[in-house]
Amino acid sequence: MDLVIFLPLIIIMGAFMFFASRRQKKAMQATIDLHESLQIGDRIHTTSGLEGTITGIGDDTIDLEIAPGVVTTWMKLAVRDKIGPDTDDDEDFEDADDEASTATEITESPNTKD
Template identity: 35%
Template sequence: MLLPFIVLIGAMFLMTRSAKKKQAQAAEMRNQMAPGTGVRTIGGMYATVKEIGDETVLLEVAPGVHAVYAKNSIGAVLEDSEYNRIVHGDEPGEVVPDDASSLTEAAEESTEDVKADLTKKTDAAEGDKDGKADGGTEAK
């Protein structure tokens, strides 16, 4: 009789403990915000922090466009490299070309030798005078 009650209290303790941890992590993340930092809101909008108030944050969502958000609406504070990669499309590392023009010359030479034969075969068409695919003229 006492065991289910103890299990219930233990489960409640564990749930509140994990919720407090998440709240502490969110508060720490919001404390990392500074003017010029890139952020993602909980709605998925990417913006740059302009000013930080007690409960609000002024975000620049586009050049010259500012919006006031609650601090609780900031979902993530992003590193500069991650923000630039997502918002501006800056890709660090190897650049992959959009077309095949920069491939090696050896691959181009090998494709020049192979040509497709697109001519119509007239002797095959003459063999199928009855229109049947098997070439036979008898009914089966």
């Protein structure tokens, strides 16, 4: 009788654990796919926020050129994502420049005395 009371809770916990493990497996596979797709010349972000261009690839490491002539060695695990050639963020900034500004300029404060 006591098992019947806890059965819905056990089913809910089991479903939560199943879906959490599926999400984790998908994220892990995406990271593996990213690391396998790295090529020399790719622009990347590291997990610490550094941008660089891949100049060399080893088994577990990559060489990044972070400034002209400055090459550092990083673990592949530090690669967060690739920087694509065409980013949508640039288009958003261009669209923002085209829109009229609604800000007004304050030229004189009404509380100041001459």
